[in-house]
Amino acid sequence: MFLLRWPVFKKQIEKLQSLYAFAAENLGLATSPPYLALSSNANYVNGVNFASGGAGVSNATNKDQCLSFDKQIDYFSSVYASLVRSLGQQQTATHLAKSLFVITIGSNDIIHYAKFESANNPSSQQFVDTLIQSLTGQLQRLYNLGARKLFFLGTGPVGCCPSLRELSSTRDCSAVANNVSVRYNAAAASLLKDMAVRHSDLHYALFDASAALLRYINQPEAYGFTVVKAACCGLDMNAKIGCTPLSFYCTNRTSHIFWDFYHPTETTARMLTRTAFDGSAPLIFPVNVRQLSSI
Numbered sequence: 001m002f003l004l005r006w007p008v009f010k011k012q013i014e015k016l017q018s019l020y021a022f023a024a025e026n027l028g029l030a031t032s033p034p035y036l037a038l039s040s041n042a043n044y045v046n047g048v049n050f051a052s053g054g055a056g057v058s059n060a061t062n063k064d065q066c067l068s069f070d071k072q073i074d075y076f077s078s079v080y081a082s083l084v085r086s087l088g089q090q091q092t093a094t095h096l097a098k099s100l101f102v103i104t105i106g107s108n109d110i111i112h113y114a115k116f117e118s119a120n121n122p123s124s125q126q127f128v129d130t131l132i133q134s135l136t137g138q139l140q141r142l143y144n145l146g147a148r149k150l151f152f153l154g155t156g157p158v159g160c161c162p163s164l165r166e167l168s169s170t171r172d173c174s175a176v177a178n179n180v181s182v183r184y185n186a187a188a189a190s191l192l193k194d195m196a197v198r199h200s201d202l203h204y205a206l207f208d209a210s211a212a213l214l215r216y217i218n219q220p221e222a223y224g225f226t227v228v229k230a231a232c233c234g235l236d237m238n239a240k241i242g243c244t245p246l247s248f249y250c251t252n253r254t255s256h257i258f259w260d261f262y263h264p265t266e267t268t269a270r271m272l273t274r275t276a277f278d279g280s281a282p283l284i285f286p287v288n289v290r291q292l293s294s295i
Contacts, residue, residue: 022273056109096146104153114177154185163261
């Protein structure tokens with residue numbers, strides 16, 4: 001989660017230049033500093049980055065390896081208290097109402113489900129229902145703490161990332177993961193719509209990253225890509241092991257959709273950002289990010 005300043009409150013780790021970094025660039029803002037790198041008397045007025053790689057909606061996802069979304073909101077609650085002490089209640093509320101909260105969460109939950117749980121656990125719909133139940137409380141907490149503008153990035157077609165393709169002998173996308181992603185994005189859209197009905201001062205832009213990225217995957221040449229299945233960086237091009245200083249790199253990263261076994265390349269992220277900022281439904285709705293920022 002990122003808070004942009006205005007502010008941007010961010011949830012998601014950056015890989016190369018991430019979509020979040022390009023979002024800040026499009027708004028003429030600096031990227032927000034990581035919360036845990038700041039001193040206890042830091043000035044949070046210009047935004048904070050709560051990113052944690054591997055985090056999920058569920059506290060069980062990659063437990064003890066990252067900061068869950070709930071924990072990130074706990075940290076934001078501390079930031080909120082600090083802002084109230086320095087600005088006062090009313091000025092803090094006004095400031096946060098103008099701020100942009102960038103939220104991308106859910107992919108790690110889906111990857112974990114597809115890899116380790118789908119064979120023995122409840123149906124994909126039951127899994128999504130459980131995630132959305134948690135997400136409902138999390139977004140309500142953010143609203144209660146002053147969030148009024150949400151840029152919510154839906155999960156991508158995570159079944160097509162190199163890590164999950166590696167599980168298939170044919171290197172096809174994981175249908176299980178992609179099905180869950182579609183269901184999760186649809187449920188998140190309904191959740192945000194319902195919240196906006198209940199809270200007339202809440203505004204949001206929801207980016208269907210799954211549909212956007214599938215356009216590149218299904219018609220790569222039309223978007224300037226030549227490599228769809230392999231990662232640019234990793235030990236072997238299927239990235240069985242993640243991107244490290246000892247890894248091999250592709251010779252032309254602009255030709256790849258994926259940078260490592262999970263994350264898009266800088267080229268892909270920049271293209272997705274353009275769509276989120278200046279695109280329209282059904283990929284970004286009910287408004288795009290540029291329109292949201294001007295509300």
